Amino acid sequence: xxxxxQTPRHxxxxxxxxxxxxxxxxxxxxxxxxYKQSAKKPLELMFVYSLEERVENNSVPSRFSPxxxxxxxxxxxxxxxQPEDSALYLCASSQVPGGTYEQxxxxxxxxxxx
Amino acid sequence: xxxxxxNSPSLSVQEGRISILNCDYTNSMFDYFLWYKKYPAExxxxxxxxxxxxxxxxxxxxxxxxxxSAKHLSLHIVPSQPGDSAVYFCAASAKTGTASxxxxxxxxxxQVTL
Numbered sequence: 001x002x003x004x005x006q007t008p009r010h011x012x013x014x015x016x017x018x019x020x021x022x023x024x025x026x027x028x029x030x031x032x033x034x035y036k037q038s039a040k041k042p043l044e045l046m047f048v049y050s051l052e053e054r055v056e057n058n059s060v061p062s063r064f065s066p067x068x069x070x071x072x073x074x075x076x077x078x079x080x081x082q083p084e085d086s087a088l089y090l091c092a093s094s095q096v097p098g099g100t101y102e103q104x105x106x107x108x109x110x111x112x113x114x
Numbered sequence: 115x116x117x118x119x120x121n122s123p124s125l126s127v128q129e130g131r132i133s134i135l136n137c138d139y140t141n142s143m144f145d146y147f148l149w150y151k152k153y154p155a156e157x158x159x160x161x162x163x164x165x166x167x168x169x170x171x172x173x174x175x176x177x178x179x180x181x182x183s184a185k186h187l188s189l190h191i192v193p194s195q196p197g198d199s200a201v202y203f204c205a206a207s208a209k210t211g212t213a214s215x216x217x218x219x220x221x222x223x224x225q226v227t228l
Binding site: 004006031040041042043045048056090092094096101102103104105106107108 | 116118146148150155156157158159160163203207214215216217218219220221
């Protein structure tokens, strides 16, 4: 148990659907992250929120829309996705400024776009 | 261009022997390095880290070595146990003013055999 939970664990959606992924951290951290893991690729950082302000967006398509209502919750809103968006989406949290840079990950949401 | 590389996609080691996982990086601005372990259907779990001002960090059976001149780090697991079978990710971070930004390698799958 890492203290970071994600729901749902699995999601199948059509290209015209709208869905949301949810992440919650119980570690008292003040920064949260969304990553994408595709097969045989490194984890790709999508969004970073620090102190509830978005500080980084690594040129992610607008069909992905993050929301961070408070330091414990993070959402990823999905709409009109493409089949190539099928991947494992991981949420992580950390304490900043930290000095040690460790991030703690949730179990991920396995997304399949049909 | 991948800044963190794990050139061995897989490694098989006998139980009780040493496992050595390698990682190379190209960005000389990286100043902190981490290893994560990932089991199927779980998120990555933080294992051990090292600051660029050190060349070795040890935690129980796990030791990380850093060779800054070669831009190379390695994770040693001694003795290897069947429960160590997992995918191991190397990650690196550069100092930022806000949230920690990790760059990951593609991972090495370790299989510890009986």
